[in-house]
Amino acid sequence: MTMHVFDQAISLDTVAPGQFVGRTHPAYANMIGPFGGITAATLVQAIMQHPQRLGEPLSLTVNYAGALGDGPFELQVTPVRTNRSTQHWTLSVLQNDADGAPVVTTTATAVTAARRETWGVSDTPMPPVPAPAEVARQLLFAQVEWVKRYEMRLITGAVPQVWDGGGDSSLSRLWLRDDEPRALDFCSLTSMCDVFFPRVWLRRAAQVPAGTVSITVYFHAGSAELAATGTGYLLAQARAQEFRNGFFDQTAQLWNEAGVMLATSHQVVYFKE
Amino acid sequence: MTMHVFDQAISLDTVAPGQFVGRTHPAYANMIGPFGGITAATLVQAIMQHPQRLGEPLSLTVNYAGALGDGPFELQVTPVRTNRSTQHWTLSVLQNDADGAPVVTTTATAVTAARRETWGVSDTPMPPVPAPAEVARQLLFAQVEWVKRYEMRLITGAVPQVWDGGGDSSLSRLWLRDDEPRALDFCSLTSMCDVFFPRVWLRRAAQVPAGTVSITVYFHAGSAELAATGTGYLLAQARAQEFRNGFFDQTAQLWNEAGVMLATSHQVVYFKE
Numbered sequence: 001m002t003m004h005v006f007d008q009a010i011s012l013d014t015v016a017p018g019q020f021v022g023r024t025h026p027a028y029a030n031m032i033g034p035f036g037g038i039t040a041a042t043l044v045q046a047i048m049q050h051p052q053r054l055g056e057p058l059s060l061t062v063n064y065a066g067a068l069g070d071g072p073f074e075l076q077v078t079p080v081r082t083n084r085s086t087q088h089w090t091l092s093v094l095q096n097d098a099d100g101a102p103v104v105t106t107t108a109t110a111v112t113a114a115r116r117e118t119w120g121v122s123d124t125p126m127p128p129v130p131a132p133a134e135v136a137r138q139l140l141f142a143q144v145e146w147v148k149r150y151e152m153r154l155i156t157g158a159v160p161q162v163w164d165g166g167g168d169s170s171l172s173r174l175w176l177r178d179d180e181p182r183a184l185d186f187c188s189l190t191s192m193c194d195v196f197f198p199r200v201w202l203r204r205a206a207q208v209p210a211g212t213v214s215i216t217v218y219f220h221a222g223s224a225e226l227a228a229t230g231t232g233y234l235l236a237q238a239r240a241q242e243f244r245n246g247f248f249d250q251t252a253q254l255w256n257e258a259g260v261m262l263a264t265s266h267q268v269v270y271f272k273e
Numbered sequence: 274m275t276m277h278v279f280d281q282a283i284s285l286d287t288v289a290p291g292q293f294v295g296r297t298h299p300a301y302a303n304m305i306g307p308f309g310g311i312t313a314a315t316l317v318q319a320i321m322q323h324p325q326r327l328g329e330p331l332s333l334t335v336n337y338a339g340a341l342g343d344g345p346f347e348l349q350v351t352p353v354r355t356n357r358s359t360q361h362w363t364l365s366v367l368q369n370d371a372d373g374a375p376v377v378t379t380t381a382t383a384v385t386a387a388r389r390e391t392w393g394v395s396d397t398p399m400p401p402v403p404a405p406a407e408v409a410r411q412l413l414f415a416q417v418e419w420v421k422r423y424e425m426r427l428i429t430g431a432v433p434q435v436w437d438g439g440g441d442s443s444l445s446r447l448w449l450r451d452d453e454p455r456a457l458d459f460c461s462l463t464s465m466c467d468v469f470f471p472r473v474w475l476r477r478a479a480q481v482p483a484g485t486v487s488i489t490v491y492f493h494a495g496s497a498e499l500a501a502t503g504t505g506y507l508l509a510q511a512r513a514q515e516f517r518n519g520f521f522d523q524t525a526q527l528w529n530e531a532g533v534m535l536a537t538s539h540q541v542v543y544f545k546e
Contacts, residue, residue: 058520059487059541061334063382065354065361080365080377081338086486086543088338090363090380092353104353107363107382109336111486111541113520118546120517123443123476170396203396213359213384214332216489218522218541220515241526242493242534244393247331247386249491249537251524253514261515264522266539268332268384268491270359273391 004182005149006191009038010045012075020046020075024068028146033067035146036212037194041187043091043108046077048186053079054087055114056223057186061216062108068095074102085114115222124264126255129155132175132233141197150195151179153233159197160205167205170240170250172196181231184262186219189226192234192254193217193265199240199250200271208272213247215267221260229256246270277455278422279464282311283318285348293319293348297341301419306340308419309485310467314460316364316381319350321459326352327360328387329496330459334489335381341368347375358387388495397537399528402428405448405506414470423468424452426506432470433478440478443513443523445469454504457535459492462499465507465527466490466538472513472523473544481545486520488540494533502529519543 003011009025028038040062047053073095081088093106135153142148157172176192198210221229238252252265276284282298301311313335320326346368354361366379408426415421430445449465471483494502511525525538 059336061382061487061489063332063361063384065359066356080380083339086338088336088377088380092363104361107353107361109334109380109382109487111336113486115518115520118517118519118544119477119479120515121476122515123512124514203394204392206392213386214334214382214489216334216487216539218520218539220517220520220522222518239396241397241537242393242395244391244493244534245388245495246391247388247491247493249493251537251539261517264514264524264539266489266491266524266537271391 004180006178006182006188010042010187012042012046012049018050018077020077021072022075023072024070026145027149030144030146033069036064036215037191038146039068039093039106040194040215041191042075044187044190046075046091047089047110047112050077050079053112054082055085055112057219058086058111058113059216059218060108060110060190061214062106063214064106064212066103066105068093068105073105087112122261124253124261126235126259127173127237129173129235135175149179151177157202159201163205163207165205167203170199170203172202173235173237175233176236177231177233183231184226184229186226189219189254189263190217192236193252193263195236196238196250196252198269198271199238200243200248203240203243210269210271213268213270215265217263217265219263221262225260225262229262232257234262277453279451279455279461283315283460285315285319285322291323291350293350294345295348296345297343299418300422303417303419306342308467309337309488310464311419312341312366312379313467313488314464315348317460317463319348319364320362320383320385323350323352326385327355328358328385330492331359331384331386332489332491333381333383333463334487335379336487337379337485339376339378341366341378346378360385395534397526397534399508399532400446400510402446402508408448422452424450430475432474436478436480438478440476443472443476445475446508446510448506449509450504450506456504457499457502459499462492462527462536463490465509466525466536468509469511469523469525471542471544472511473516473521476513476516483542483544486541486543488538490536490538492536494535498533498535502535505530507535
């Protein structure tokens with residue numbers, strides 16, 4: 001049985017406790033370096049594999065300090081504080097520069113937590129949308145490889161066909177799953193929080209260079225709810241709040257087909273001009 | 274001339290490059306330990322005072338790993354990577370435990386950036402609200418000291434008068450400024466991103482214990498826009514997205530009176546039952 005390409009891409013070798021070696025995978029290549037979502041997923045993978053882990057992911061912040069080059073990288077993961085029901089992690093990715101000196105390419109923090117059943121309610125219910133089978137599959141922005149690893153059925157907010165500066169909204173909604181289908185887990189959910197093409201392309205109808213600076217994911221589901229989602233589609237929604245002086249922010253929500261909110265996510269993105 | 278109490282609370286002594294000593298200030302005390310906003314502001318202060326700083330704050334994530342006790346604490350700030358126009362920081366707060374051993378109470382990452390003028394637009398315009406003078410000043414939740422350091426004029430989403438489980442919205446909007454007035458800067462803006470009482474109190478009309486686990490702030494304004502805001506009011510808005518199994522998330526926006534988006538913020542919060 002062949003390992004799913006997503007599992008290949010996030011696989012890690014343990015060097016020492018909290019120290020791993022990974023390598024970029026061509027199937028998740030972006031314009032420069034790997035897709036940011038796969039880097040974030042690899043960080044979650046390192047936490048999931050850490051022998052001292054308590055509980056499941058609750059929050060994750062990843063800062064993209066510099067582009068990863070194709071090839072191996074080192075990943076350091078430290079549980080800096082363990083409480084009764086939460087655990088705080090710091091993480092970094094390093095890669096050797098041209099002179100062989102290790103350079104930080106990514107910093108991150110995360111919190112894992114032991115969840116327990118409580119009162120709950122959703123204040124951002126899933127919007128009414130057509131079912132996945134009623135929405136045509138599309139290949140959004142075919143120029144990068146990682147996009148082909150996802151089945152995307154876009155409901156609203158496509159990549160503009162004409163770059164005429166005439167955009168009027170930054171909202172996109174799409175049905176989403178791995179292609180080939182793969183049962184959802186914390187790693188793939190993390191990656192899916194970063195699948196949205198730059199909101200500046202949509203809002204401005206201008207294809208300017210853009211790249212995520214920092215992304216945060218809040219996990220609202222535990223492993224049981226992820227398992228119940230299985231290989232089903234997620235409804236993924238993103239919109240920007242403010243574009244100003246070279247940066248914009250984006251808020252995103254991901255529900256499963258049953259309407260359960262799985263994750264909310266935010267990012268701040270660099271754009272040119 | 275007496276120093277403003279906010280400046281007293283975030284003041285730091287430099288021990289070595291990137292190593293500071295601060296101390297909790299009784300004027301910003303919360304139920305247990307200091308107000309989370311003042312801790313976040315102190316981290317920004319450390320970055321602002323760092324001799325190697327490039328640019329101005331763009332993003333900040335603070336993870337509250339454990340309660341700070343009253344007294345001195347150590348703050349470590351490292352610029353881990355400096356690019357042409359962005360700089361990536363890792364930060365931590367430590368305090369000695371009962372045995373005198375240093376323990377991490379807070380972890381954080383931040384990005385500073387050199388902003389330059391570009392195209393921009395707001396996709397989350399300020400909602401129509403009455404002017405500050407038309408809204409009565411209120412002391413929300415008088416049981417903690419730090420709340421008295423802010424002038425709050427609540428427009429919608431007050432602390433429930435009756436804890437009857439009958440809440441139906443998690444949205445609050447208020448006009449906000451320091452009391453005494455103080456010209457806005459990155460530190461005070463950071464603190465103001467955390468002034469909202471727990472959304473679970475409002476949505477559920479139940480005053481259960483709650484505390485921020487992790488907060489992220491995206492700064493959309495540069496120092497010039499902050500200076501132009503001066504001692505004016507900010508419109509601060511927060512709402513939750515999902516409450517589930519002991520945690521909820523919150524999104525927040527802060528505009529100045531002229532309607533300029535200054536910051537967006539997100540947090541994930543622990544709650545009991």
